[in-house]
Amino acid sequence: MLRVILADDEQYEREYLERIIRESYPGLLEIVDMAVDGVDLMEKLERCKPHIVLLDIKMPRMNGLEAADQIRKKYPDIQTVVISAYSDFAFAKQALKLGVTDYLLKPYMDSELRETLDKVISRSREREDSLDLLSYSGTEQDSNGFDFYRDLEKDLLWNLFFRRMEEETMERRLSLWEIGEGWMKVVLISSPAFVSMGGFSQEVLKNYFHMTGVKVLNSIWMDQMAILLYSEQEDAFTELTGCIRRARDYLAGESRIPVACGVSGTCRRPEELWKAYEEAASYIRDYYGDEIRRSFVERTEGMKRICQLEEQISAALAAEEREDGEELLTELIEELERHLMYQDLAVKLNFGRSLMTIIRNINQMPGIRVKTTEAVARFEKLGQLNFSGDNLKYHTDYFSEMKIQKV
Numbered sequence: 001m002l003r004v005i006l007a008d009d010e011q012y013e014r015e016y017l018e019r020i021i022r023e024s025y026p027g028l029l030e031i032v033d034m035a036v037d038g039v040d041l042m043e044k045l046e047r048c049k050p051h052i053v054l055l056d057i058k059m060p061r062m063n064g065l066e067a068a069d070q071i072r073k074k075y076p077d078i079q080t081v082v083i084s085a086y087s088d089f090a091f092a093k094q095a096l097k098l099g100v101t102d103y104l105l106k107p108y109m110d111s112e113l114r115e116t117l118d119k120v121i122s123r124s125r126e127r128e129d130s131l132d133l134l135s136y137s138g139t140e141q142d143s144n145g146f147d148f149y150r151d152l153e154k155d156l157l158w159n160l161f162f163r164r165m166e167e168e169t170m171e172r173r174l175s176l177w178e179i180g181e182g183w184m185k186v187v188l189i190s191s192p193a194f195v196s197m198g199g200f201s202q203e204v205l206k207n208y209f210h211m212t213g214v215k216v217l218n219s220i221w222m223d224q225m226a227i228l229l230y231s232e233q234e235d236a237f238t239e240l241t242g243c244i245r246r247a248r249d250y251l252a253g254e255s256r257i258p259v260a261c262g263v264s265g266t267c268r269r270p271e272e273l274w275k276a277y278e279e280a281a282s283y284i285r286d287y288y289g290d291e292i293r294r295s296f297v298e299r300t301e302g303m304k305r306i307c308q309l310e311e312q313i314s315a316a317l318a319a320e321e322r323e324d325g326e327e328l329l330t331e332l333i334e335e336l337e338r339h340l341m342y343q344d345l346a347v348k349l350n351f352g353r354s355l356m357t358i359i360r361n362i363n364q365m366p367g368i369r370v371k372t373t374e375a376v377a378r379f380e381k382l383g384q385l386n387f388s389g390d391n392l393k394y395h396t397d398y399f400s401e402m403k404i405q406k407v
Contacts, residue, residue: 001028002121005048007035007055007067008083017054017113024114025207028121038062042070050078052120057084068100079120083108118207118250154219155357157226160270161186161277162304164311170270177217179230184273185237186264187227187244188280190296193257194223195346208247211239222299222339222350226277234266260284260292302339306332310354314361318368 004021008014014034021029032048035041037059045053053071057064068080085106102116156173159165165173174180187209209216209227213236218227229237240263248259262283264276284296309332316324332354333347340346362368 001030002051003032003048004029004052004054005033005035005041005044005050006031007038007041007053007059007064009036009056009059013056013083020110020113021117024210025117025121026210028207029117038064038067038070041067045071045075045078052079052081054081054083057082065094081116081120121207154221154353155360157217157219157228158221158303158307160228160273161226162307163274164307167271174270177215177230179215179217179228179270181268182230182232183234183236183266183268184270184276185229185240185266186273186276186280187229187240188262188277188284189225189227189244189247189251189259190223190261190284190292191225191251191257191259192223192295193251193259194220194225195340195343205247205250208250209240209243211236211243221353222303223295224299224303228273237266258292260288260296299339302335306335306354309335310357310361314358314365317358318362318365 006014006017008017018031018034021031029052032050033044035044035055038055039061041053041055042062055064055067059067064082064084068082071078071080079101081102081104082100083104083106101120104113104116156177160170171180205220205225206216206218206227209218209229211229211231213231213233215230216227217230218225229240231237244261244263248261251257251259262280264279267273267276281296281300285293288296309328313325313328313332316328333351336347336350336354340350
């Protein structure tokens with residue numbers, strides 16, 4: 001989660017900001033402390049190490065502009081949002097000169113605060129993604145091995161939608177997210193924005209679908225974002241149209257990048273989710289232009305082929321069939337390069353995700369596992385390489401050299 005400090009001398013304002021953040025960004029933003037003035041804030045920054053600071057301009061001892069200037073000099077990576085009742089443009093201009101991320105003018109609507117926070121979260125996440133393309137948890141887990149950031153949802157959702165999971169396994173995996181009897185919908189969004197943004201944060205977009213009583217799982221893969229909505233209440237999806245509109249507008253942005261959307265009807269059983277995905281996909285295939293439809297169909301088929309390759313690679317490596325594993329890994333890289341238009345950043349990110357999936361597949365097989373500490377050492381180098389020449393050989397050797405332990 002991204003850590004946040006709130007700085008305002010008025011208790012009411014601090015409590016209001018805290019409520020909006022807790023209600024709108026559960027699991028994404030964590031308020032680690034609050035400050036009553038600039039001096040108090042500067043004392044807490046080193047201890048709390050926040051990603052984001054929201055601060056008022058008019059505060060005693062040290063005002064917000066003075067604090068913003070010190071933050072810029074001492075903690076240049078912190079995203080700072082200045083909140084002020086001053087309508088004079090000179091204050092906004094001065095704040096921007098001091099390197100603040102954004103400027104919010106009081107009084108503001110809840111929606112304006114959320115829009116500002118969305119931008120700040122996106123910038124913070126994009127920076128993290130560029131520094132750490134292949135995010136993972138480096139700790140040893142149980143017999144299932146890796147617990148990689150965001151990618152468990154990818155494995156779960158696409159295996160559900162592509163019918164690659166046994167019913168018993170499906171129910172057990174969904175129970176980890178407390179999904180059982182209830183009502184479910186699938187939303188599918190397709191846009192080249194997902195490819196060009198590389199490690200674009202799916203948490204930001206997930207928050208556009210925050211509705212009372214609704215659990216949201218989502219995964220961005222290739223040019224698609226699949227969203228599973230679950231609720232125990234049949235009428236919980238009444239705000240869905242507005243959620244989709246906000247997410248679509250956010251993705252399109254000023255550049256007007258094309259965005260295609262499809263929504264399924266409601267289903268009750270997890271084994272019906274593949275039909276819900278197909279229903280959502282049919283809207284994109286049937287109601288959008290030829291170029292969007294062709295790209296969507298081609299990449300969907302590519303995603304299904306990559307799922308097959310991940311499964312085949314897992315089996316080959318578990319059986320210590322080195323040559324077969326190398327050939328399949330090479331094919332996997334070629335598939336990714338073709339569907340991601342040879343964008344090195346996106347190829348590395350998605351290749352890393354596939355490797356994570358393969359490791360998890362192996363670690364779920366009885367009697368064998370991949371030692372996570374050895375895999376982590378490889379991942380650290382992986383993000384520094386491109387996919388040409390000798391580096392390609394390094395990648396194909398990645399798993400063929402990995403030690404498969406008998407347990």
